[in-house]
Amino acid sequence: MGEINIKQLACELNLSAATVSRALRDSHEISSETKARVLEMAKKLNYEPNPFASNLRGQKSKTIAVIVPEIANNFFSLAINGIEEVARERDYHVLIYQTHESSAIETSFLNRLLSGRVDGVLISLACENVDKEHFKKISNQLPVVFFDRVHDDIDGVKITTDDYESAYNAVQHLIENGCKKIGYLSALNALSTGKKRLQGYLDALKDNDFPDDGNLIMKSGANNDENYTLIKNFIAEHKPDGILSSIEELAMPCYYACKELNLNIPVDLKLISFSNLAHAQLLNPSLTTINQPAFEIGVEAAGILFKIFNKRWYEPNQTIILKSNLIKRESTRAIA
Amino acid sequence: MGEINIKQLACELNLSAATVSRALRDSHEISSETKARVLEMAKKLNYEPNPFASNLRGQKSKTIAVIVPEIANNFFSLAINGIEEVARERDYHVLIYQTHESSAIETSFLNRLLSGRVDGVLISLACENVDKEHFKKISNQLPVVFFDRVHDDIDGVKITTDDYESAYNAVQHLIENGCKKIGYLSALNALSTGKKRLQGYLDALKDNDFPDDGNLIMKSGANNDENYTLIKNFIAEHKPDGILSSIEELAMPCYYACKELNLNIPVDLKLISFSNLAHAQLLNPSLTTINQPAFEIGVEAAGILFKIFNKRWYEPNQTIILKSNLIKRESTRAIA
DNA sequence: TTTATTTACGTAAACGTTTACGGAATAATA
DNA sequence: TATTATTCCGTAAACGTTTACGTAAATAAA
CATH class of the missing domain: 1.10.260 (434 Repressor (Amino-terminal Domain))
Structure with a gap:
């Protein structure tokens, strides 16, 4: 009109x-x-x-894509927030896609984006196994920056947090506060993000001369309901007195499971989790968290993408590591 | 390449x-x-x-825009989730923009979108006062669907929840559980969303023969820090025994304020809030919430936009109202 | 004065699609 | 056989920009 x-x-x-x-x-x-x-x-x-005419002529879209597993997630929504702010400063537009952890959907999105619709992609990988070859093709045709959920076997610029150290320190904290039998709720096993967290857990145990007990590592299931059952059974069977959860989604069910099993946090079981819950402080008991700088990760990732656009980035395989924050609260309090 | x-x-x-x-x-x-x-x-x-060539030729972008105040918000991230899923089914792309509650930014986004970059817009209004005339121009040129944060003076298709009834019932619930002096933490005053919640509060008080005391209505401030101070002072000064918070962001500070003031929830003060917090159950005490069907709102809003695209929508000014869910928990428990 | 340079603008091509129009070949009908 | 309809495909124009190229006028340099 x-x-x-x-x-x-x-x-x-x-x-x-x-x-x-x-x-x-x-x-x-x-x-x-x-x-x-x-x-x-x-x-x-x-x-x-008309942007389409401009883009057609100039081969620039002024648009970036963000691909994440879920939008409705404390970490990713914060990261997207950071990305959007950086994009806005530069008059760029932000497309969002969620994979729901499916690498098939992920691949399909990436293929569609190869048409020139976007100038670059920010992606946090789905936790399914990935077709690495396909990613190589993609990143030859389109600038890609990986954030948080990254994979060692896929080359590219990556923004992560200090997953290994965070997990290591978390376990150390549990041990210092009296835990003798520490369980790990694992997730993201196919990604280096998950592997590093697990390795941090394992190494901390080893360095403290804890026995190497694979039974104390629980693998997450397909959905929330299954996870709750798994966790409840895991706690009931193995009776850990400390748990490190690799993602927030596995920590919350611990609260419900402990209530169900009549276990007191932190008396019977101390709990710590990677989490970006805004109000971990208000949980009952308040949750000790490894807080990732989600917003800053978004800002950093987007910033690097723009540097790539402007040919001001010279490290095609650099990994930038931001520090997470261990916030000690009630759920890991030492019992006198 | x-x-x-x-x-x-x-x-x-x-x-x-x-x-x-x-x-x-x-x-x-x-x-x-x-x-x-x-x-x-x-x-x-x-x-x-090449999408730009197609779009240029066909005058169709296969893209929709979502404009929200904040992405990192339990309600909006869920709504976006719903929108993205619907868009994906139809092979549409989703652009996101956040206004940070600034109507100037909002207007600027809308203007940029008039260039044909998107086929339609889903918007949840910033809480600042809006230039209604400007919106008329927009909606003449571009299909727009409003969701949740709507304004009575702006024509258009709208998806909301039963804000009035929800607030009314919330107050009724507080009264039934023994509250004699009920405060209201108000927000979104410039929008009909906020006005209806307030009116529900007022009418419930009136219908229960409660005195009409404007002092019990607190207006939210500019940021979280200010809100905390306002709320603490509000509670300390007026000593309400019940509070209805119109948004989640004002309810959380109540917990901190009560701790600071040595007040027990729900003994000294009962608290209920509009909120989409996933784990309200785990708060200490668990929070009674008015839970909006955020995901469904997103799905519905997007669905209507596609109907408009397909000329299958004939009610340019219809308002669709979805029901919120009052979930009673510890924070409003009656004290024997 | 002649020639070169600069300024300020217009013409037309190009970006990669989609589609109106047309046409040749084949099949159907009279 | 002559006419019409159908099938299948090509030509070229159009979408709204941006930009290489050209050019006329004004200015500067020779």
Whole structure:
């Protein structure tokens, strides 16, 4: 309807479309008076250049894609928040896609994005096994920055947190506060993110001369209901006095399971989890968390993507590691 | 790089670009053998049509925009989740923008979207006062569906929840459980969403012959820190024995304030809040919430937008109201 | 004065699709 | 056989920009 284009604008001004285009882009080939006239008329008629025409001509989309497992997740929504803010500063647009942890969907999204719809992609991998070869093809055609959920076997720029150290320190904290039998709720096993957390757990146990008991590692299931059952049985059977949960989604069920099993946190069981829950402080008991700088990860990842766009990034395989924050609360309090 | 276009594909097949295009869109003008050949070669060469060229030609973007105040918010992230799923089913792309409650930013986003970048917009309004005239211009040029944060003075299709009834019932619940002096933490005052919640509160008080005391209505401040101070002072000064919070962001500080003031929830103060916190159950004490069907709102809103696209929507000003769910928990327990 | 340079703008091509139009070959009908 | 309809495909224009190229006028340099 209102859709006014550059030709009509030019006509209104008795100029050619080329002149108008150049004036709007502040070209030195246009006199300042003409520029002023054009700007004024453009404002008056509410002219907005058609992005598809621009993009088609210029092969730039001014758009980036963000691919995450889930949007409704404390970590990812914060990361997207950071990404959006950076994009906005640069007048870029942000497309979002969620994979629901399916690498098939992930691959399908990536393929669709190869058409030039976006200038670059920020991705946090689905936890399923990935087709690494496919990723190589992708990143040859499109700048990609990985964040948080990364894979060692896939080359690329990566922003992560200090997963190994965080897990290690978490276990150390449990031990210092009296735990003798520490369980691990594992997830993201196919990704280096998950592997590092697990390794941190294992090494901390070893360094403290804890026995190497594979039974204390629980693998997460397919959905929340299954996870709850798994966790309840895990606790009931193995009776750990401390648990490190590799993701928030596995820590919450521990509360319910402990209530069901009549176990007191932290007396009978101390709990610590990777989590970006805003109000871990208000849980009963308050939850000791490994808090990842989610917003900053988003900002950093987006920032690097823009550096790549501007040819100001020279480390195609660099991994940037931000520090997580261990926040000690009631759920791991030492019992006198 | 790899970017293959329809001409190269056509060349490879000894066909014209037109034939290839038609074959890919399954036109009846193309023989089935040719179609098969084209499809095969397209798959083989990983051909993806350039969306900008298609959009430019067809004046369709296959993209929708979602404008929300904040992404990192339990309600909005769930709504976006719903929207994304519906969009995905239809092979649509989703752009997200956050206004951080600024109507200036909101207006600026909307203006940029008028260029044809998207086929439609889903918006949840910023809580600042809005330029209603501007919205009229917008919705003449672009299909817009409002969700949750809506404004009575702005025409359009709207998806909301039963804000009035929810607030009314919440207050009724507080009264039934013994509250004599019920405060209201107000927000979104410029929007009908906020006005209806407030009115529900007021009418419930009136219907129960409670005195009309404006002092018991607290207006939210500019940020979390200010809100905390406001709330603490509010509780300390007016000593309500019940509080209805119109948004989750005002309920959480109540916990901290009560701890600070040595007040026990629910003994000294009962608390209920509009909230989509996943684990309200685990708070200390567990929080009674008015749970909005956030995901469903997203699904519904997106569904209607697609109906509008397909000319299957005939009610330009209909408001669809979904029901919220009052979940009673410890924070409003009656004290014997 | 002649020639070179700069300024300021217009013309037209290009980006990669889709589609109106047309046409040749084949099949159907008279 | 002559006419009409159908099938299948190609040509070219169009979508709205941006930009290489050209050019006329004005200015500077020779």
